[in-house]
Amino acid sequence: MYHSHTQTLKIAHEFGTPTYVYDEKIILENCNKLLNLPNAFGLKVRYAMKANSSKALLQLIHKSGIEIDASSINEVKRALHAKIPANKILLTTHEIPMGEDKKFIEKQILEGLTYNICSINQLRNIKDFAAQHQVKLSIRVHPGKGTGESSSRNTGDKYSCFGVHLENLPQALKEGKEVNLIFDQVHVHIGSGGDPEAWKENIDRQLGFVQKYFPEATRVNFGGGFKVGRMPHEQDADINDLGSYAKEKVEDFYQETGRKLKMEVEPGTFLMAKSGSLITKVIDRKKTGKDGFDFIVLDGGMEVNMRPLLYGSQHPLTMISKEGKLLFDEESLEEFEGIAERVIVGKCCESGDAQCLDESGKIQPRKMGNPEVGDFVVIGATGAYSPVLSPNNYNSHVKPPEVLIRANGDLQLIRKKQNFEEIFVNEIGL
Ligand SMILES: *Cc1c(COP(=O)(O)O)cnc(C)c1O
Numbered sequence: 329m330y331h332s333h334t335q336t337l338k339i340a341h342e343f344g345t346p347t348y349v350y351d352e353k354i355i356l357e358n359c360n361k362l363l364n365l366p367n368a369f370g371l372k373v374r375y376a377m378k379a380n381s382s383k384a385l386l387q388l389i390h391k392s393g394i395e396i397d398a399s400s401i402n403e404v405k406r407a408l409h410a411k412i413p414a415n416k417i418l419l420t421t422h423e424i425p426m427g428e429d430k431k432f433i434e435k436q437i438l439e440g441l442t443y444n445i446c447s448i449n450q451l452r453n454i455k456d457f458a459a460q461h462q463v464k465l466s467i468r469v470h471p472g473k474g475t476g477e478s479s480s481r482n483t484g485d486k487y488s489c490f491g492v493h494l495e496n497l498p499q500a501l502k503e504g505k506e507v508n509l510i511f512d513q514v515h516v517h518i519g520s521g522g523d524p525e526a527w528k529e530n531i532d533r534q535l536g537f538v539q540k541y542f543p544e545a546t547r548v549n550f551g552g553g554f555k556v557g558r559m560p561h562e563q564d565a566d567i568n569d570l571g572s573y574a575k576e577k578v579e580d581f582y583q584e585t586g587r588k589l590k591m592e593v594e595p596g597t598f599l600m601a602k603s604g605s606l607i608t609k610v611i612d613r614k615k616t617g618k619d620g621f622d623f624i625v626l627d628g629g630m631e632v633n634m635r636p637l638l639y640g641s642q643h644p645l646t647m648i649s650k651e652g653k654l655l656f657d658e659e660s661l662e663e664f665e666g667i668a669e670r671v672i673v674g675k676c677c678e679s680g681d682a683q684c685l686d687e688s689g690k691i692q693p694r695k696m697g698n699p700e701v702g703d704f705v706v707i708g709a710t711g712a713y714s715p716v717l718s719p720n721n722y723n724s725h726v727k728p729p730e731v732l733i734r735a736n737g738d739l740q741l742i743r744k745k746q747n748f749e750e751i752f753v754n755e756i757g758l
Contacts, residue, residue: 331733333648336607339731339739340704345609346628348715348730350742352388354603356735359392362595365571368578369588374418376552377403379596379712380604382730384742386410389599397552397594401429404436415440418549418594420468420515422446422490424453437463444468444515444549446491448500459507466513466549467492467500471533475522477555478639478687484518484530491516497541510544513592517551520597524555524565528573535581538589545589550574552595556602558709559642560659567598597712604711605646606633606728610699611675621693622670626705629674630681631725633710634718637680640687644708645672647697656697659708666698672705676723683707721751 331339331351339347362373374397375389381403387410390396395416398404400423407417414436424447425433434457437443443458444466445451451465458465468491474484483490492500504511516534518526531550538545555565578589612625635641647656656664671693672683679691686692699705720727730743 331605333646333652333654335733335737335739336646336648336704336706337652340607340609342739343729343731343741344745345607345704346626346632346728347607348604348632348710348728348743349607350385350600350604350711350730350732352732352735355385355388355599356392358599358603359389359394361567362593362598363393365567365593366575367571367591368575368582370590372547372590372592374549374592374594375599376594376596377407378716380600380716381406382715382742383410384732384740385600386412388732390416394599397596401425401433404433404441408436413440418442418444418466418592420444420446420517424450426453437461442466442513444513445500445511448492448496448503451492451500451503455504455507455509459509464510464512465504466515466547467511468515468517469494469497469534469537471516471518471530471537473526473530473533474518475526476519476553477521477641481520481639482518482522483520484516494537497537501541511542512545513547513549514538514542514545515549515551515592517549517553517594520553521555522553524570527553527565527570531574531577535577535589539581539585546587547590547592548578549592549594552593552597554595554598556597556709556712558601559644565598600711601713602709602711604709604714606707606710606714608632608705608707610701610703610705612701621691622668624670624672624696624699624705626672626674626683628707628725628728629672629683630676630678630718631674631720631722632718632728633683633707633714635710635714636683636685637689638717640685640689642694643683643710645683645694645696646706646708647699648704648706649699650702650704655699655703658696664697667695668698669693670696670698672696672707675725720746724748724751726751 470491470493474482476482608626608628644658727746729745
């Protein structure tokens with residue numbers, strides 16, 4: 329987190345709490361790290377926009393030279409709405425576009441969108457169109473092995489059904505061949521936030537089946553999923569090490585086959601997770617008896633950051649008094665007063681509305697400071713899969729505003745706080 333405590337107070341006063349905050353500087357640094365990854369014969373970086381789809385963020389990331397990985401037809405529409413051209417978008421989805429959606433996707437394909445086939449039925453749905461217009465396709469392969477920060481984030485093993493499974497590849501290739509289709513890109517995404525070693529193993533496996541099945545492929549997309557250590561005790565994946573490994577393997581592939589493959593990666597988390605945080609206010613303090621816990625109640629919880637409840641993930645905490653004094657910073661080595669085991673909860677009527685949970689969803693107290701009602705708690709590393717992946721209107725709480733701290737320090741509102749009426753505007757009474 330770059331922003332200072334004075335900035336936190338300023339944002340809290342100007343925009344209220346809870347508010348999501350992003351640091352432009354960190355986003356741009358992450359973009360640069362990715363764009364400078366080692367590579368053999370060319371690199372394209374895509375941003376998996378499902379991690380955080382706010383328009384200003386898409387525009388910022390795209391302007392830095394990064395393209396888009398969309399996970400749904402609506403995400404394609406949203407990227408276009410942010411003025412990102414179709415030829416900078418890859419579509420990787422479970423959906424099979426039909427009717428108006430099919431017409432829309434076909435139009436975008438003609439404009440240059442890359443369509444990443446994820447099932448044999450998707451192939452059957454688009455192959456005649458692709459053949460007729462001599463459009464080359466990408467194909468997502470299910471490699472049979474994956475990894476993830478939790479089992480729900482593993483997208484490569486038999487418990488998840490993303491892509492055409494290796495065992496079904498011959499059938500897909502046969503059907504493609506019938507209309508002279510060319511698959512010029514082979515794509516695998518094995519999961520989010522898993523073991524970096526598994527990412528490397530996948531490269532070997534993937535290049536193996538590129539050689540076996542895809543003589544015409546010119547590009548390999550190794551997916552995203554780079555692990556980000558949100559907590560001080562967690563380690564980031566070393567993306568330069570991963571890049572070097574990929575480079576070496578793509579060079580070996582060239583030595584063996586004479587084919588120079590271009591490489592793509594498409595992280596979401598790596599770009600956004602630590603670029604964002606959530607400013608909340610302490611609204612109450614309570615205890616649950618002698619053998620119970622010491623609770624800190626915030627004005628934002630599961631409805632604004634669902635990740636602890638979904639994945640048992642932890643987010644670093646910073647506590648700042650209403651006067652602006654730093655009370656606690658989980659990422660600092662400094663000693664703070666009044667540290668004890670406590671539990672952070674939100675304001676929803678649900679015991680799972682806590683930021684301190686283990687993987688099974690049980691309360692797991694953590695050592696932290698001792699803020700008073702009215703003080704501020706910043707929940708760190710909420711830039712990815714927090715604003716977008718939370719039941720925002722649960723308990724009829726409105727979706728918070730989003731503020732971007734520009735590189736020059738200016739504050740820019742990039743999403744207004746939701747109006748209360750918007751929660752039920754589409755409801756029809758009796
Ligand atoms: C979600 C997703 C990503 C990004 O995963 P991160 O863990 O956020 O980097 C990349 N590719 C595909 C196909 C995805 O579904």
